[in-house]
Amino acid sequence: MRKKLFSFLLIGLVLLVGCNEEKNAGGEAKEGDKTTLTLWHYWSENLESELIDRVEAFNASQEDIQVELTYVPYSELTQQLLISATSGDMPDLVIGGINEVQFYAKSGILEDVTDKVKDSGLAEKMYGNIAAIHQLDDKYYGVPLHTNAVALFYNTDLVAEPPTTWDELESSAEELTEDGSYGFSASAHNSQHGTASWIPFLWSTGSDVTNITSSDAISALDLWKRMFDKKVMPQEIVNKELEEVGVDFYNEKVAMIIGGSWMIPTFETEAPDLNWSVAQIPKDKTHSSVIGGESIAIGSGQSIEESWEFIQFMLEPDRQLEWLKATGNFPFSDDVANDSYFQDNEIRRVFANVIQNSQGYGWGEQHNDINTAIYTVLQDALVGGQSAEEALKKAKETVQPLLESNRN
Numbered sequence: 001m002r003k004k005l006f007s008f009l010l011i012g013l014v015l016l017v018g019c020n021e022e023k024n025a026g027g028e029a030k031e032g033d034k035t036t037l038t039l040w041h042y043w044s045e046n047l048e049s050e051l052i053d054r055v056e057a058f059n060a061s062q063e064d065i066q067v068e069l070t071y072v073p074y075s076e077l078t079q080q081l082l083i084s085a086t087s088g089d090m091p092d093l094v095i096g097g098i099n100e101v102q103f104y105a106k107s108g109i110l111e112d113v114t115d116k117v118k119d120s121g122l123a124e125k126m127y128g129n130i131a132a133i134h135q136l137d138d139k140y141y142g143v144p145l146h147t148n149a150v151a152l153f154y155n156t157d158l159v160a161e162p163p164t165t166w167d168e169l170e171s172s173a174e175e176l177t178e179d180g181s182y183g184f185s186a187s188a189h190n191s192q193h194g195t196a197s198w199i200p201f202l203w204s205t206g207s208d209v210t211n212i213t214s215s216d217a218i219s220a221l222d223l224w225k226r227m228f229d230k231k232v233m234p235q236e237i238v239n240k241e242l243e244e245v246g247v248d249f250y251n252e253k254v255a256m257i258i259g260g261s262w263m264i265p266t267f268e269t270e271a272p273d274l275n276w277s278v279a280q281i282p283k284d285k286t287h288s289s290v291i292g293g294e295s296i297a298i299g300s301g302q303s304i305e306e307s308w309e310f311i312q313f314m315l316e317p318d319r320q321l322e323w324l325k326a327t328g329n330f331p332f333s334d335d336v337a338n339d340s341y342f343q344d345n346e347i348r349r350v351f352a353n354v355i356q357n358s359q360g361y362g363w364g365e366q367h368n369d370i371n372t373a374i375y376t377v378l379q380d381a382l383v384g385g386q387s388a389e390e391a392l393k394k395a396k397e398t399v400q401p402l403l404e405s406n407r408n
Contacts, residue, residue, distance in 0.1 A: 035306045036066045037092035040081075042074040050326045051095075058313045065306045067093070081109050090299035092307050098144055098293040099361045101134050105141035106365050111298040114140045116308050122315070125333040133360035134295060142297030145314060146329035148261040149289040149354045150196055150242075152279045158255045162279035166201075166223055169256075169282040173232040176255040183232045185245050186258035188224070188382055193241040194375035196290050197258045198224060200281050203288040203359065209370060209399050213392050220284065221381055221388035228382045238383050250274055260292070261351045265328050278350045280357075289358040293329060330355055366402040373398040 043051055048071070055067045070091065072080050077096060084090045085108055096104065104110050117123045117140040123131065126144070134142050154162045158176055163169040173183030187193040201223060202208065205216035227233045234254065237245065242260055249257045250271035258281065267274065280287040296314065298307045313319070321336055323329075330351055331337045342352040363370045373395045380391035 034064060034066055035303060036068060037303065037307055037310065038070055039067055039093040039095065039310075040070050040072050040077065040091040041095040042072055042077050043095070044071075047327055050323065054314060054319075054323070058310055061313070062309075065309060067310055078104075082107060085109050085300065088301075090302055092299055092302040093310065094297050094299060095145065095294055096297070098133060098147065098291060098295045099363075099367065101142045101295050101297065102136050102362060103365045103367055104297065105136040105139075109300055110141040111300050111302060111304060112139050112141060113143070113298060113304065113308065116140075116304070116311075117143060120312065125335055127332060127334075127356050129291065129356070129359050130332045133291065133362055142295040143311065143315065144293060144295045144332040146320075146324055146327065147291055147293035147332050147355050148329050149291055149351060149358050150200065150258050150260050150281070151289060151351060151354050152256060152281050153246075153249055153259040153263070153267075153276060154256045154279065155249070155252065156275045156277050162256070162277070163282045164280070165282050166284050170223065170227060170232075173227055173256065174230065177230075177232040181252070182234050182248075182254045184227060184256045185234050185237055185248055185254040186224075187240055187242045187245050188228075188237045188375075188378040189239065189241050190375050190379050191241065192371055192375070194378050195371050196260075196292070197242065197245075198378055199361075199374060200258075200288045200290055201284070203290075204281070204284040204286055206285055209363070209374070210403060212399060213389070213396050216284070217392055218388045221377060221392060224378070225381050225388055238379060249276075261330060262328055264347065278347050280350070280354060287354075287357055289354050291355065291358040291360045293332075363402075366405060369402050370399055373402075 039055070041048070041051060052069065055069060059066055078100070081094065081104065090109070094104070094110070101110070122143055123140070130144055130147065134140055134144065152162055159172065163172045169184065176183035186197040188197070198220070201220040202217055205220050207214045207217040207220070211217065224233070228235070228237070234248065243263070245254075245257050246259050246263045246266065248254045249259065250267050252274070267276065281289055296311055298304055314323070317335055320331065321339055321341065324331060324336070325341060330348075331342070332355070337352045342348045361367060361371070377391045377395045380386040380394060381388050384391070386394070
């Protein structure tokens with residue numbers, strides 16, 4: 001009898017301890033006095049490896065908080081977050097696309113961290129354009145981990161001075177096209193690669209998706225259509241993502257391309273003897289680019305204090321600089337961008353400056369549909385037989401109701 005009673009007591013104790021260690025509905029788990037936080041991300045390879053190193057360093061730096069990583073494929077992250085929001089099992093921390101913060105905030109996925117951002121001084125440090133895409137109704141719902149952007153890459157053996165205006169770009173592209181090599185290339189792929197490559201040209205005119213049929217917007221699409229029709233741009237660009245355009249560049253099939261800052265390590269590895277540099281995207285009225293990168297946010301209803309402690313650990317300036325060096329990304333404020341690592345290297349300095357003059361999509365929950373409308377414009381105008389004006393009028397029929405829905 002005593003053995004049975006002891007066994008029952010032992011089983012009960014084990015069950016009680018197990019229940020105390022289970023994750024509660026809010027995503028936070030308690031193990032003794034230690035708080036365990038879950039962090040969802042979609043990174044792989046180098047980015048995942050660097051993130052693991054930082055998490056391990058944070059966990060070892062103190063005894064109260066344990067961060068645990070959960071990999072969620074990029075294509076599934078948004079859906080899984082929406083499901084978690086309805087089930088009440090949100091992760092404590094989320095790393096996602098910088099242009100998706102507003103959508104997640106509007107969907108009720110993220111915690112308002114306005115006080116934390118302001119009290120920490122991050123609100124003042126962030127470039128205004130970066131701060132804006134982390135806000136909804138003047139409240140912060142996340143902060144950037146790093147940024148990137150697109151710019152003009154050019155072969156310095158072929159291009160002595162990079163073009164700075166559209167006229168210069170078009171004339172240079174014509175002069176540099178000969179014998180199966182092309183003067184200029186960019187992605188017109190039916191995906192976000194196409195949108196990110198062309199929309200800086202739209203923004204350069206002062207237009208946006210809100211006035212997508214303006215004469216300025218038409219001129220931005222006409223520029224690409226003329227160069228495509230003259231075959232100073234490869235005809236395959238309608239099927240090529242940004243990375244594939246980059247391959248043509250480092251194989252010296254193209255003299256100038258619109259490429260992303262994340263391509264730099266690839267060019268250095270794959271074409272160490274290639275002479276190249278970067279410049280601002282040629283302008284109509286103003287230079288422009290599109291911001292990319294990743295942000296970190298706190299799941300709605302989760303532990304703000306402990307989660308914010310990890311965020312601050314990641315964004316400590318010296319640690320952030322090491323992160324940027326390791327991942328090939330760029331800063332979101334001058335306190336890091338002014339470091340000699342960026343300012344003493346021509347290519348990194350250009351990108352650090354480009355990011356200050358860039359903007360995010362800011363299309364909220366309609367992001368995917370508006371993105372589709374924009375890259376469809378390129379397909380319609382370049383290979384679909386439509387004029388720039390016709391293609392943009394078609395896009396307006398899709399975009400305008402979406403923008404009105406965003407405002408409601």
